[in-house]
Every structure is written in structure tokens, then in C-alpha cells.
Amino acid sequence: MSMLAKDATKRPKDENFPVASLVLSPEHREAVLAFYAFVRLADDVADAPDLGASEKLARLEALEQALVMGDPKAPEAMLLHEADKKHRCGIAQAREMLRAFRQDVIKTRYNNWEDLTGYCRLSANPVGRFLLQLHGECASAYAPSDALCTALQILNHLQDCGKDLQNLGRIYIPLQWTMPLGGDKAFFDPAQAAMRRMILDAMLDRVDSLIDSSRILPERLQNKRLRAQSMATIALADRLSRRLRTSDPVLERVETNKADKARAFMVGLSGLIRKPESQDTHVTAEAVRRSGSSFRLGMQSLSYERRRAIHAVYAFCRNVDDIADSNVPPSEKIRFLREWRREIDRLRRAPETPIGRELARASSLFRLPLEECHALLDGMETDSAERVRLSSDHDLHLYGRRVAGSVGTLSVHVFGVPKARAFALDLGRTLQLVNILRDVDEDAARERVYIPLSRLAQLGLQDAPAAALVADPRFARICETLAEEARTGFAAADEALTSLDRAALKPAILMMENYRRVLDRLIARGWGMRQGRLRLTTADKLHLLTRAMRPA
Structure with missing residues (x-):
């Protein structure tokens, strides 16, 4: 006799994903169907609209006892019990899922x-573990x-x-x-x-x-x-x-x-x-493709292994940046970033993600300074705060070092020019200044202001809601000063390149030229009448494409 008087609400063919498809061997399908029937029954008990919580819990307890004993009065339990005797799996995983069903009875949020995901460890993961052990x-x-x-x-x-x-x-x-x-x-x-x-x-x-x-x-x-x-x-x-x-x-x-x-x-x-x-290279390459970044043009000029490595670096940067910009509470962002810290620490042992495995490969081939990954994560933690303000120029420099200098340092190792580290750090700071100037309003919408409070105070501006700060006419004057610093930074990068391997640094040069054009457009537009995020014109993009196709 079944523990419910009605038929199961679903059958294997009704599920979103394959349960006991014809692909599986007949012997394994029989065990899978027994597992599914028992779990479906237990799930229906937990979801029964006409039963109170105490009755549901009592029935789930009776089901568990029937499973352990192989009680013939509960056919679904008996069949899974017999399958477990034959294959040495099924009971343990089903009991884990019974814990989830009990949780469903008493927990709604x-x-x-x-x-x-803790709930999923009980309600879903045992299914996969059962299939693995069965096979x-x-x-x-x-x-x-x-x-x-x-x-x-x-x-x-x-x-x-x-x-x-x-x-x-x-x-x-x-x-x-x-x-x-x-x-x-x-x-x-x-x-x-x-x-x-x-x-x-x-x-x-x-x-x-x-x-x-x-x-x-x-x-x-x-x-x-x-x-x-x-x-x-x-x-x-x-x-x-x-x-x-x-x-x-x-x-x-x-x-x-x-x-x-x-x-x-x-x-x-x-x-x-x-x-x-392996799908690892597909995952990192797809992250680059989805981004639409102009940096892709420079990546294409690299040899296969260097391109694969820079894809890994870019995918990591993109992933953690997306976390910092996501619409989740700051505490969740920090938790996700700390998961990445643990993954970076696993790179020399056993990384668990496709990006981690690709980074480990790149690190082995090109001796990546992995402490730079942690530096980037430090910067992303800054961005993950409910409200971002930088007190001084020192804080601005430190922030730029973390979010941009780290990427530049990792990149020049991939390019095979580790001696260009100083160039990478200085250029990274310059590019970050352009980012700050380009994204003033977008950042303000997230309650982020990266112009140091010390600079605002020099013009009589006190801290206030971000939207009010960036709308003040005095804010535009500070942007103009920052733009001149970025111009100076580009000039310094041009000078540094005279003693470096320009061919090896071609991806960085293309990125630099892209940002230089953005800065020129920003200066021409000014900061008094901003109308959304500035984007390069088709002519700009064609110019960059032409440069990408030429030798460095």
C-alpha cells in the first residue's frame, strides 16, 4: 500500500531534465526508476495541500523507516531497498533527500x-551522487x-x-x-x-x-x-x-x-x-566574446598559448567585476569574492572552476604573480560596499593599483615582457582614471564616487549623495584636472614604450589607444552636460581595427 492514496503528481517523462532516459542501460534504469518513485512519493507528501505539518512529518518518518526495513507495505520503499541491496547505493541518498522534504514542511524562506545552496545540497545533490555511485x-x-x-x-x-x-x-x-x-x-x-x-x-x-x-x-x-x-x-x-x-x-x-x-x-x-x-577553454573564450571588449583585437595577435592564458586572466577579471557590480547585497558580494580567493589559493593544487584551471595552466606556463589576483579582489571588495568614497589621492592611487595595475601586471607576464611591470602599473592607473571619468554617472547611480574627498573639499564640496555631488558644477572642474593627469599618463606611456618590445606589448598598446580616444572624446564633450556613457564611434573602432591588423 502506498503512503499516499493518490497517484504521484509527476512521472519521469514530466520532469524538466532526463531522469531515467533510454540512454541508460536497462539494469541501471530499473534502479533509477525505483529511486525516482520513492523520492517522488516523499516529495508529494511534503507538498500535499490537504495535510498538516505534523501529519506530513509523521508520514515522512514512516517512509524512512519503511525504506530502511524494506517494508513490503510500502512498495516504493521496498523497491529502493532492494535496489540498494543490489547496487549498494540509494538508501543513503534518499535519506538525505528526506531531510530536505522535512525542511520543506517547516521552512518557507x-x-x-x-x-x-545548503538546501540544494540535500534536495538535489544526492540525485547526482546516487547516479555516480550506481555507475x-x-x-x-x-x-x-x-x-x-x-x-x-x-x-x-x-x-x-x-x-x-x-x-x-x-x-x-x-x-x-x-x-x-x-x-x-x-x-x-x-x-x-x-x-x-x-x-x-x-x-x-x-x-x-x-x-x-x-x-x-x-x-x-x-x-x-x-x-x-x-x-x-x-x-x-x-x-x-x-x-x-x-x-x-x-x-x-x-x-x-x-x-x-x-x-x-x-x-x-x-x-x-x-x-x-575539455570545455575550460570554451568557458574563458566565451567570457571574452560576450564582453565585446576592444581588448579582443589585441588578443588575436597572440600565439595560441598566450591567447589562451590572456583569456583566462580576462575571464577572471570579468567574473569578479560582475560580482562587484551585481544587484545583490554587499555581504553576498563579499562571500562570492572570498570563494574566488579560495579558488586562487587552490590553483597550485586542484582548482575547481574552468577559469581556475585555465589560470593554473597560465600560471604554470608564464609564472603569473598570483598575488595580483588577490590585489584585484581587494579592489573588488572596495567596489562591493554599499557606498564608495575615497578619502585622498593615496586612496585613489591604491584603488587604481588594485583594480588596474594588477591586471596590467598579470598581462605583461602573459605577453612575455615581465620587465614591463612599471609600464603596466603606470598605464593601469591612467586607464583607470579614464574609466572613472567615463563612468561618472553610472558609478553615481551605484552610490560610488572615486574623485577623492580631499579634492572635492579643495573646491568647497562636502560629501553628499553621489547624484548631488556629480551634478554640482564644481565637480566638472575636478574632472578636467583628472583628465589632464590622464593625458600626462598617456604621454609617459609613450615614452616608456621607446625602450620596450612594442611587438610583444601590442595588445596593451591597442588598449591604450582605445582609452586615449575615449579620453579625447570626453575632453571634447566636457563634463558639464553629460548625456549617458560615452561610446566610441564607428570611425574610432575602424581605426583601432586597422591598427590591430598592422605590425606593432
Whole structure:
């Protein structure tokens, strides 16, 4: 007799992602179906609308006891018990998931990202661990499997966010993320699409990082059939993430379609034919492609290994910068940046992310000074504050050293010109001055002002809300002074290049010329009547492209 009087609410074919696809061998499919049936039953108990919390908990406890004993009165429990006897896995993972279902009965909110992923460790990751143990896979596959399972769970939560609230009273959007923007009521308000989009995209950024960390999973699997299923699942996760970025799950049902599933099947099929190649280089190259940065032009002039290394450096910089600029609370930003600190510390042992593995390779080949990665993270922590102000020129210099000098130092090592370190540090400071001048209003919207308070005080300006500071006519006069310092910096860089290997430094020179043109446009426009962020013209871009195609 089943523990519920009604049929299961879902069957394997109803799930977003493959559960027991025909790709798996018949022997393994039988065990997977037994696991799914038991877990589906337990999930239905936790979600039953006609049961009180105490009754749900009692039934979940009875299910666990039936599973451990192999009670024939509970067929789903007995079948999984028998599968565990045969394959030596299933019971332990199901009991972990029962902890999640008990949590669903008594907990309806998750405070932050760590709280949410902690829930996923119980509600999703055991599924992957079960499949790995069932197929006799190595422990090296556990971490990428966990990343994939967590990503899938959060994608499902985003997809079902409206339904979860309406039917179950549960919200899996971190409370700390919604509170600054109006809380749950504002998040689910149909009229608040722009605010909701910011939170959804911030969550999808984290999900995409998890998916990237999972891409090594197929490489680490020995069973071809499981490898094929993992590849198809990753492809579907990618697709659902992209669909959630362009659609609003509060206003409509967002899901993958038959074409998405067909493409994913073909991806998985390739895993049956041959072992997949590493995706690490794809992840870093894709980060460069998405950025649209003019720095890409210079990268193309590098040899394969140097280009691969600079892609890794750029992807790291882009990732941590996106964290600092994301619409999540400062405490969450700091937590994510500290995860990167731990990854940098693992580079000489066993990095866990695609970017980390590519950085480790680059460090080995080109002796990257990894302390510069920590310097950059120091700068990103500055940017992650609720409110950014710099007290003095010393603070401005230190900030520029961290966020730009670090990147320059890493880059000249990749270019094979480590003796150009002083050039890289000075140019980095100059480029950062241009960034500050270009992004005055964009930074002010984030309550960031990088003009030192000491300089503002010289003209009688006291600290105030950022929007008020940058609107004051006196602020424009300080920008003019900073622009002259940037011009002087470019002149010094030109002089330094006369004694350096210009061919090797071509990517840096192209970046310098790009920023020099931005500065010229800013000076011509002035700072009194700013109208959004200045962008280079088509003629500017053609000029840079022409320079990129010429020898240095």
C-alpha cells in the first residue's frame, strides 16, 4: 500500500531534465526508476495541500523507516531497498533527500545564497551522487555533479517561483536579495518587471557559474551512457537559463521546448561516440566574446598559448567585476569574492572552476604573480560596499593599483615582457582614471564616487549623495584636472614604450589607444552636460581595427 492514496503528481517523462532516459542501460534504469518513485512519493507528501505539518512529518518518518526495513507495505520503499541491496547505493541518498522534504514542511524562506545552496545540497545533490555511485564512477566527479544538481534545482525554483508561492507558500528567492528592492511583495508584483529582472539575472549569473563548473563532469565519467545523459542535461540547463533571462517566470510559464530537447539529445549522443574535449577553454573564450571588449583585437595577435592564458586572466577579471557590480547585497558580494580567493589559493593544487584551471595552466606556463589576483579582489571588495568614497589621492592611487595595475601586471607576464611591470602599473592607473571619468554617472547611480574627498573639499564640496555631488558644477572642474593627469599618463606611456618590445606589448598598446580616444572624446564633450556613457564611434573602432591588423 502506498503512503499516499493518490497517484504521484509527476512521472519521469514530466520532469524538466532526463531522469531515467533510454540512454541508460536497462539494469541501471530499473534502479533509477525505483529511486525516482520513492523520492517522488516523499516529495508529494511534503507538498500535499490537504495535510498538516505534523501529519506530513509523521508520514515522512514512516517512509524512512519503511525504506530502511524494506517494508513490503510500502512498495516504493521496498523497491529502493532492494535496489540498494543490489547496487549498494540509494538508501543513503534518499535519506538525505528526506531531510530536505522535512525542511520543506517547516521552512518557507531562505535568507541568502548560502542558505539556498545548503538546501540544494540535500534536495538535489544526492540525485547526482546516487547516479555516480550506481555507475561506479570516481569521487572526482562528485564536485561537478553537485554543481550541476544545484544549478538544476535553482533553475526549477526560478521556473516555478509563482506556483511555489501560490500553491505551497514557499519562496526560494533569497530574502536578503529582495528586501532592498521592496521585498517579496514587490518581487511578485506583475508591474515590477524591471526590479524582478535585476534579481533574476543576478541569480542566473550564479547558476551559470555552477553550470560552468559542471562542464568537466562528462570528461570525468567512464560510463558512456551516463556521460551522454550528463551532456544532454548540461545542454538543457544552458537552454533553460537563457530562456529565463529573456522571459519573466512570474508572468508566464518558462520552459524548454521540443527543439531544445532534440538539440540536447544530439549533444548527448555525441558522448556515446567519443569522449568529450575539455570545455575550460570554451568557458574563458566565451567570457571574452560576450564582453565585446576592444581588448579582443589585441588578443588575436597572440600565439595560441598566450591567447589562451590572456583569456583566462580576462575571464577572471570579468567574473569578479560582475560580482562587484551585481544587484545583490554587499555581504553576498563579499562571500562570492572570498570563494574566488579560495579558488586562487587552490590553483597550485586542484582548482575547481574552468577559469581556475585555465589560470593554473597560465600560471604554470608564464609564472603569473598570483598575488595580483588577490590585489584585484581587494579592489573588488572596495567596489562591493554599499557606498564608495575615497578619502585622498593615496586612496585613489591604491584603488587604481588594485583594480588596474594588477591586471596590467598579470598581462605583461602573459605577453612575455615581465620587465614591463612599471609600464603596466603606470598605464593601469591612467586607464583607470579614464574609466572613472567615463563612468561618472553610472558609478553615481551605484552610490560610488572615486574623485577623492580631499579634492572635492579643495573646491568647497562636502560629501553628499553621489547624484548631488556629480551634478554640482564644481565637480566638472575636478574632472578636467583628472583628465589632464590622464593625458600626462598617456604621454609617459609613450615614452616608456621607446625602450620596450612594442611587438610583444601590442595588445596593451591597442588598449591604450582605445582609452586615449575615449579620453579625447570626453575632453571634447566636457563634463558639464553629460548625456549617458560615452561610446566610441564607428570611425574610432575602424581605426583601432586597422591598427590591430598592422605590425606593432
